[in-house]
Amino acid sequence: MPNTDKRTLLITMPQSHYSEKARWALDRLSIPYVEAPHIPLLHRLATTRFGGRSVPVLVHGDDRFVDSTDILRYADACCGGDRLYPLEPDQRLAVNVLVDRFDEALGPHTRRWAYYQLLPHRAQLYRLMSHGVPRIESNLLTWTLPMVIGAIRKGFGITPEGAQRSIDRVCAIFSEVDKLLRNGRLYLVGGRFTAADLTFAALASPVLLPELGIAAYPKIQDVPAPMRERIEQLRDTDAGRFALRMYAQERTPRHH
Template identity: 45%
Template sequence: MASNMTLITDGASPYCEKARWALERAGVSYVETKHVVVLHMLFTRGLGAGTSCPKLVMGRSSERVVLQESPDILRFADKNIRNEEDRLYPDDPDMQRLVQAWEWRFDKQLGPHVRRWSYCYLLFEQCSYDLLTQGAPMLERVFGWILMPVLRRIVYGALYCNKPGAKERSLQVVEAIFKEVDELLADGRPYICGRRFTAADMTFAALGGPMVSPPQYGAWLPGIEDCPTDMALTMESLRMSPAGRHILKIYDTKRHRLREVEEEVMPSRIRTFGFQGLMKSFLDLQK
């Protein structure tokens, strides 16, 4: 039975990883359609609230509902979890406000600066093709290969990577937020908001994940050993921080479907169109 929910994503976006994680954790059956960064706008245009990803499209034609942002998708997924203790947003109003405040902070400050810092290093590395096109249909990847010099320049400018000192300023913001999380965890609490895993932890882990490259990340990221030297040294340092270790622990212990829903739903699927072998041959010819 086909799912009537489609998650539209692009590249290695940490916001898409956040949405994907929440849906999978709650056992929501959906189909993920991945697109090449920039080209994804052809598929999100007309869905409302800009052309960014992720977007969760539910239903069809006149009955279609579109969730536009990752926090909306998290709240939708949370409604599918029966056990209150497992929900990402606690029922207690004060705790819920605290969780949402941290989620907002990570969404608006951590995510953009992690993305900018990473792309400042990687956009003109060989791995950028895989980052920008992973999981997309074959035809899109072919166009992505042809247009890669243009796509790199568009993304570089759109993320303000071309501004003087952009990489250094973004790293300062990221390190400051990691230090804040270090200080929160210093009192021995297991999670950012206290004794339970919440949307604050999921958001911090998903958006901060590219800084420490957890093996369980839901999109392909280059290994630290494959990154430029300066970038790799920074990532290794952040990995050793309490906040970095928190991300690695969260991915190791929480990046899975809740046991209560494991047997109740169909698995999610990523629509990749079976092109990997063909594209590898095509890319080998370009070397």
């Protein structure tokens, strides 16, 4: 990658699927970077310094990107383009449309449903959220976890009705993807792996729990039974199988 002399920093939270999306892109493009994972709430100290709020934030020399899709576009451009975003205009447009759709209509709903299932399981939540963070933050989380849970409940509207609405929305997006994959298509756009496939698989990951994910997700056998049953159903759809195949075939291991 050009500009490897500039230090590349990716600010994340371990359990964040938008962070996993950015991480996957950087790994895929073999861009060397340092990941800085933080616990919830404290992540704001790290992100606001660079003009962001949510994670991921990418800092590359004097450039900073506070949205996962901007990170994907930038990373692709740094590598000469056409790796995640086809240069061919119609395909590029199709990729942009799908990425926006998954960012807006899939990511928030897989997250809300997964949090609804996991929030009552504090020990597990603690393990996820403290994975790889600085020791001082994992210690702090033992105290702040109730506050974090309260903020998530309020911020994302985690209620039984909200969770139901979200899983319905997830199923609707899965049906759209099922349709796109009809006729044995192996990828969503242009017959090859693009940002659309990456975004779908990363943002669907909280409802599929792919074993090969680099994000700090629980294993399917460790999650509460109702969550496990639903995940097994979603894994057994064309869209679910597609996302898991993207993880198995296209999720390049981390580059250090």
